[in-house]
Amino acid sequence: MPCVLWVARNSSAYLSDLVHPMAKLEASSTRLFASAWRPIANMIRVFMLLMTVGAVLGTYIIQGNTAPTLTRVNTGPKPCQTIPQWEGRASEWNHITESNNRYIISFDGVGLRKRVLKEAKSFMPGERQYNYIMEFKTNTLYTINLNLNTCTVTNLTQPWQNHTIPTDATLEDEYELGAPGSGFRVREWSDRLPARRAESWIGIFTIAGCWPIVEIFTDDDPQNPVSFTTRFFDLTPGIANMSVFDPPEICKSQTVHPEPEFEPEPEFEPELEFDPPITNQNFNVTIDDDKDSGPVNSYFKKGWNYLKSWF
CATH class of the missing domain: 2.50.20.10 (Lipoprotein localisation LolA/LolB/LppX)
Structure with missing residues (x-):
């Protein structure tokens, strides 16, 4: 009986030592994949945003309008007009x-x-x-x-x-x-x-x-x-x-x-x-x-x- 317990204990320890490195390797692989995927995901988001803006402007121009432009707004006093x-x-x-x-x-x-x-x-x-x-x-x-x-x-x-x-x-x-x-x-x-x-x-x-x-x-x-x-x-x-x-x-x-x-x-x-x-x-x-x-x-x-x- 003691002999059986020794075999079981050592078999469990052997299996634990065998499985634990595999788990560590899997976790490390997951982190490596996530860090490599993050820049790609950001680029995809930017590309999708540009596609959306382009589609909106294209629809705006096709409808007969002109693309909006940025103008400087002067909120100060304007030159006045003397009576004629x-x-x-x-x-x-x-x-x-x-x-x-x-x-x-x-x-x-x-x-x-x-x-x-x-x-x-x-x-x-x-x-x-x-x-x-x-x-x-x-x-x-x-x-x-x-x-x-x-x-x-x-x-x-x-x-x-x-x-x-x-x-x-x-x-x-x-x-x-x-x-x-x-x-x-x-x-x-x-x-x-x-x-x-x-x-x-x-x-x-x-x-x-x-x-x-x-x-x-x-x-x-x-x-x-x-x-x-x-x-x-x-x-x-x-x-x-x-x-x-x-x-x-x-x-x-x-x-x-x-x-x-x-x-x-x-x-x-x-x-x-x-x-x-x-x-x-x-x-x-x-x-x-x-x-x-x-x-x-x-x-x-x-x-x-x-x-x-x-x-």
Whole structure:
């Protein structure tokens, strides 16, 4: 009997030692298969996802639609629009010639007409005065020299532009002008393109009504550099007298000339020299000149050849 028990015990141990390695080998094989299958399973999932997206887009396009596109949504303030008809005054500082001029302006966005009248300066005798009338429906510019009572008729080559903020303008800032409690909110815009182009135009417009307050325009053209700062004030909606757009009789008999390229000229002429010099005395200067040499260099005159100018 003891002999039988010894055989049974040793047979059981022998069978346990034989089966246990087999179980370990099977478990190890299972783990190895699972680790090798996992990347394949992920690739199959990605492939099935791409097939599903492709089927959806294919059905969308077959039904006559276009594939959706991603667009940048600008949730900030949009450029506003100034009213189509208004009048006011403007003070322009020319940083190149270090001179200042004032203008009375009338803007007719309905009839596509503009009128700019240069204001006289009482302390600059002999200064030439000009009245500009622009009719964009007929592409005609009337330049009236008020000193010599002459008129020059030329063609407008630039298309009509509303006096407003460009649609691609960049919002630079928003702030309040004036004293606390009595000021008004404005937005500052420019033609700057982030990471692509520096600004050459800056415009400050009121938030209420989109009225122009200040405009700065620069151009570093070496042959004709431009740098102007223009302030707008005394602005009123509408046009009090539409006859300001009617050219005078002296313009009706003039022949239309091609648009001239105006060069800068002195603010007033002739240049007088006195021997001995006369100081602190009032005197009148009479212009004895029978030719019209053209208007002074001005943002309102030169700026119309540029995209962002209102004139």
